[in-house]
Amino acid sequence: MAKKTKKRPGSSTGLVRVTKQKAIDGLPGPDGVRIRYALPEEADKVTSLLKTAVGDLETGHLEALAEGQCGMWLLEGLSGARLVEPLVRAAAADDMKSAAAAMSLPLVAQDRDGHLVGALLAVPSGAVISTITQLPGHEQHALLSILKYAKIKAVAVSEDAHGRGIGAALLKRCVQVYWQLDYMLLFGGFEAARDLGPYYTRQGFTVLRPGQTIDVGTLLAGVPIQLGAGPGETLFHRWRGRVR
Numbered sequence: 001m002a003k004k005t006k007k008r009p010g011s012s013t014g015l016v017r018v019t020k021q022k023a024i025d026g027l028p029g030p031d032g033v034r035i036r037y038a039l040p041e042e043a044d045k046v047t048s049l050l051k052t053a054v055g056d057l058e059t060g061h062l063e064a065l066a067e068g069q070c071g072m073w074l075l076e077g078l079s080g081a082r083l084v085e086p087l088v089r090a091a092a093a094d095d096m097k098s099a100a101a102a103m104s105l106p107l108v109a110q111d112r113d114g115h116l117v118g119a120l121l122a123v124p125s126g127a128v129i130s131t132i133t134q135l136p137g138h139e140q141h142a143l144l145s146i147l148k149y150a151k152i153k154a155v156a157v158s159e160d161a162h163g164r165g166i167g168a169a170l171l172k173r174c175v176q177v178y179w180q181l182d183y184m185l186l187f188g189g190f191e192a193a194r195d196l197g198p199y200y201t202r203q204g205f206t207v208l209r210p211g212q213t214i215d216v217g218t219l220l221a222g223v224p225i226q227l228g229a230g231p232g233e234t235l236f237h238r239w240r241g242r243v244r
């Protein structure tokens, strides 16, 4: 009788599994580009790239990148470490700022000459955390949201490298890492004027119409919590296991 093998998270994508080492060394993207974890000394370049995507980019996580803290727990997660334990310890020590940085994902695209030509930053969603925290008796669900939901804060490719599939490759790796780590939802927003709806749709995300919302509460806390775009913003999202 054929032996049944348990399907591992992320294996349905048909992609190479991202190990901690592969995330550091980089995985191949288009045109000889490698997609890898950003290094602390690249924080300034990453910040200037991401500022082309988000005018009012908060720089807290990028300061953490310069200090070698950004994304460190997710990296350990790729080695099989349980992320819930450091998270609970951080909550007990009232140090959620460092925890949020350590649970972020800073990716860069490096071309074959060694230049950084793109960057992506995904983070735990402050809006989701604070909304869930305000629900009486649901503090632990706010922590759970950090383990299950991530916000793609910004993705940017330098102008001279546009149109070579680098943005798509950064998004693809981001999705792959989170699905491997058992996340359930990735979402993000862009300034509506950028008109990136067709772009994110092509990358496998659902783009919300103005006024439309998604329920991010029922899955985590059994209470509906509607998440929608801020003023002048368009929201895109993708649940694990659903393409759109």
Ligand SMILES: CC(C)(COP(=O)(O)OP(=O)(O)OC[C@H]1O[C@@H](n2cnc3c(N)ncnc32)[C@H](O)[C@@H]1OP(=O)(O)O)[C@@H](O)C(=O)NCCC(=O)NCCS
Binding pocket: 052, 053, 054, 153, 154, 155, 156, 157, 158, 161, 162, 163, 164, 165, 166, 167, 168, 169, 189, 190, 191, 194, 195, 196, 197, 198, 199
């Ligand atoms: C959006 C962005 C990241 C795309 O990166 P990229 O590497 O050029 O994108 P890809 O090569 O993966 O895809 C290119 C395709 O997207 C299309 N595209 C790029 N910007 C677009 C836009 N604003 N609207 C619709 N399509 C767009 C291109 O026309 C191209 O189409 P084609 O494949 O049919 O030729 C890049 O244009 C960028 O850095 N823009 C400035 C920052 C930004 O707006 N970031 C997103 C908000 S967080």
